[in-house]
Amino acid sequence: MRTRLLALPAAALMTFALAACGSDEEEPAAAEPSGCQYTETGDGAKPVDLPPSEPAGGDELTIATNRGDIKVALTPDAAPCAVNSFVSLAEQGFFDDTVCHRVVPNFVLQCGDPTATGTGGPGYAFADEVTGSETYPAGTLAMANSGPDTNGSQFFIVLEGAQLDPLYTVFGTVDDAGLKIAEDIGAEGTGPDGTAPVNEVRIESVS
Template identity: 40%
Template sequence: MLGLYEGIRGRIGTVKSRRGLVILAGVMLSLAVAGCGTSNKTSSQRWSSPPKMQINKSKQYDAVVKTNYGSFTIQLFAKQSPITVNNFVFLSQHHFYKNDKFFRVIQPFMIQTGDPNNNGTGGPGYQFKDELPPKQPYQPGIVAMANSGPNTNGSQFFICTGIQSETLNSDPKYTQFGKVTQGMSVVQKIAAVPVKMNPQTHEQSMPTKDVYIESVKIQVH
């Protein structure tokens, strides 16, 4: 099975609109395109610039993510990645992630969500810079931003679920902003959802069942 994932390292991306080309570590076609359903949202919120800093880096922030498969908690890295955590808190407080699907699932690697279009092409309307290098290795439970190149973070993120995520450590270019501290069994349940081939990428990563975020609640300690 390793052959299926050879070269997958460094290819967790977002897909640009038709006005731009996909930029993903030299690959010709993004492996991020998946789950080509339309958004469940009645409207898509968009902003022209990243949110102003509102978090207090000295405090602890947790995100309780409720899905139709159960809930899990992410401890957010406010000190390590304040810009990214501030962005995630802002989007969560504006219910941006409600009904977003886990549109890309590769069980021994990661699960990806955070796109209002549910297919890898969407975002909040702005981009912001990376916060690198990470202070801990990519491993199961780590939460990081997907991107389409340097400093192109928006709203899409992924959760590492298996040993293949450790291949990212040789070229760490995805901003880490949290880790799952409770409910990892729910994350693994999502990772175990049956998948089919994505007709656009020919990648076996498109879930055959809808798994989506119902809410994200931010807790401050």
């Protein structure tokens, strides 16, 4: 089963290549930008500051929900910019009192959009951190996106081993108890809209 995990589209970015003229000398190669690059895309669903460009790391967080606590082990070595963004948003209260807007039974639970429409985000985007060899077993925590390098705030928890192309940045795993909570939510199915969990799933805080 291959289902696109959609998130807020980033604003179109236009780049212009400038060619030097009047000289046969080679221009020195531009230095690669250091740290994490977060690009503003417009108004966010909640006002937040951009994350710091230098990742501060982070190992564990707890997603407190009305269904119970989901403990997360983050992977800053594999996805430093995704972890940095997630931690920054958590510290700014971006996820507090938000509803998980999508569940696909036996597949994924998706959260991280304060508007609960599937189109909201933090007002910035950042690049994918993928190697092409990613797999998505049950308990995987990964970024939802709407195409290359459009990561924002929406994330998903894999309920069962998902047959997904390696296009989604994996930035952590949830513990067994948290996975059981997510699986139970998935087993309950969707509401009348066919997308949201039949019983509301509300994130109270991430800390």
